[in-house]
Amino acid sequence: MNRRTLFRKREFTVFGLIVVLAVVFSLTTERFLSMSNLTNLLLQLAGTAICAIGMTMIIITGGIDVSVGSMLGMSSVVAGKLLMGNVPVLLVVLAAMGVGLLMGLTNGSLIAYGKVPPIIVTLGMLNIIRSLLFQLLGGRWISGVPPAIRVIGLGKWLGIPISMWIAVLLILFFSYFLNSRPLGRAIYALGNNPEAARVSGVNLARTTLFVYALTGVLVGFAGLIYVARTGIVQTNTGTGFELEVIAAVVLGGTSILGGKGTVIGSLLGAFLVGIIKNGMILLNVPALSEGLVIGALILISVVIDVIRARGERL
């Protein structure tokens, strides 16, 4: 992969926006450039970025997953409960990812084999998982997890949070995966023209199942990071998180029409959303306007996509 394919136009635009915003916020607020603020920003972004990897692939295939917020909540609950029961950390990591895998497989099989539209399946799962989570927590919340795990959530290496390092490694790996593995190619092919993909010998069901299952695993891992960072799990943990992830992916240049997008773009998208939110808080802008700005950005980028796609048909 050369530089040209790595930084396509869209990624540069987003990158430019991030730089501009960072400059604006560091000039207009005192705290934006402070170490504690930047660290905080990166800590919050890591989970979003990791989940955005899976979401990018799902949206490239032409699908969507709105259940990631509930899945994040569920895997945090599982991780939190196990940690409180003094289960070894490694087992907790595996359990959180395992629960995620299970939920992802459920989504994926209903979509791939049951042929139910992704929005319906994951909307149903959003509610089911959230309700199960209520049952599991029984109205209480988990707090005071053992310090051993909190290194994953709060620890730093070379001044950068460990969770962000993990996110970057995963993004590099999956970037390469999408480009250089047959399954990665199949994901793009499926999203651009499923019928042609089928005739070309791509196993459509298996590819679909894979992207949802992978998303489950990644969300499971993000849930663990969440517990490790905050130390608490509540019944509403992860509510609305799916929108943040989808916003990151869409702003990062992945087309909701399918077939187009990169995980690096989604990382940049996550940064863009994170910086806007962070800066607005520092500027004391009311929280309601935050939705206005991010919503408008999403609409603009989707409209650009749709307009551009008109010239890209055969």
Next chain:
Amino acid sequence: METVLEVKGIFKSFGGVHALKGVDFTLSSGEVHALVGENGAGKSTLIKIISGALQPDGGTIFYLGKPVVVDSPRKAQEMGIATVYQEPLVYNELSAMENIFLGREIRRLWGGIDWKAEEEKARSLFASLDLPSHFLKEPMGELSVGLQQLVLIAKALAYESRVIIFDEPTAILTEHETERLFELIRKLRERGVGIIYISHRLEEIFRIADRVTVMRDGEIRGTFPVGEVNRDRIVELMAGKLLVETIERKRSRGEKPVLTVENLTRKGRFYDISFEVFPGEILGFFGLVGSGRTDVAQTIFGIFPPDSGQVFFDGARIHFSSPEEAMRKGVAYLPEDRKIQGLFPILPVGYNISITFLKELLRGFGVVDEREERLRGERYVKNLNIKTPDLRTKVYSLSGGNQQKVVIAKWLGTTPRVLFLDEPTRGVDVASKSEIHTLIAHLADEGLGVVIISSELPEILKLSDRVIVMHEGRITGCFTRGEATSEAIIRAATGERLLGVRTS
């Protein structure tokens, strides 16, 4: 009889292709006027212009003696020109009655639908045609295709149509339904409705039509009262004098067939298809649209399962349950419509080509060897003379001919031993077309068994060593190069069974 519809000097072109070159056509009231011609002769274009689906580039349409502009299908319908397409366009969830009155419901004073008045009117319509009306309240989707057609005809009458166009109405009807339709057409004629009747079944034309007009290459070749013309004359006009090009070939056909198909049947699509493909030969498959050629190829390639019959590859019986399996064995299929089944428009040329053989390019850890991928891609670009800036260019930005070459490259990449090419030059410019033909000849000379499916007779005659003709799901003719004349082939394609099933 008065003239209800007249078109004069209609021109229409798509891109650089002239679909209609100054067509004159008249329709009288109380007349059934048949329109015949090979695929691409211009029938559909003419019908679409009359029914408002397309706008002509030049010429005038007169309706009831006055020049009119038919700028939308709705306008045509309101004027009184109705079209009944081969596959009825219906709303399956709505009742037959609702389908009839959709868009022009009978309303009460305050705007609600007057169901009673609608039902009465519908019943009287059906009664006037001597048709049963017990299914009026059934959902349209539960009616047979034949009944759906009747409902659409009733709809046309509800609009008080003076012209009704039937586009291959009998293609999907049973014999009984066909008889009922003919009966109905005769009644419509008695009422003074002018009917344009398109069909590939010439025998029907002699049964039902008053006049017949033959089209070829976007022009009218003649209009005759049916009493003054015979089948042979019509076929002759449809075929015309084709300028058959030749192409240099080695013609070194192998001894043993590489692919043998025996009595392959897929119910409702094709029956008892048997043929052989030898290495180094080009086998042409000709048939009009809907004759089942594409279904045969896609079934062999594993896209659809057959109901019965056998396929042998290299003498061993095989059954492909997916395209992937067929590709692995050495069978490739270039789909008819590159937009739907062939290309990934927003992906790079390189990805489009390599997708069928990615698995051969794997290095350790299941990684695609991108250097090898590029080398092979570049080789195809060079050999097939694909005009693209580089392998990273997205396919949608190439011309039609080059897009088609990308699809061909993709299938050659699987190093097949039998290659099915379904309409390989559709929508391709003349220069690319001739290049693709040379390429096909070259592939056969190298020992590949090529099956070329085409609706273009000149293409079939130019390339094929043998020609198989299909009509309505059955093989109706099999010709060697010497026997294959355009007239003989069209005769078989319009349903005259010339031969028993002879395979080679």
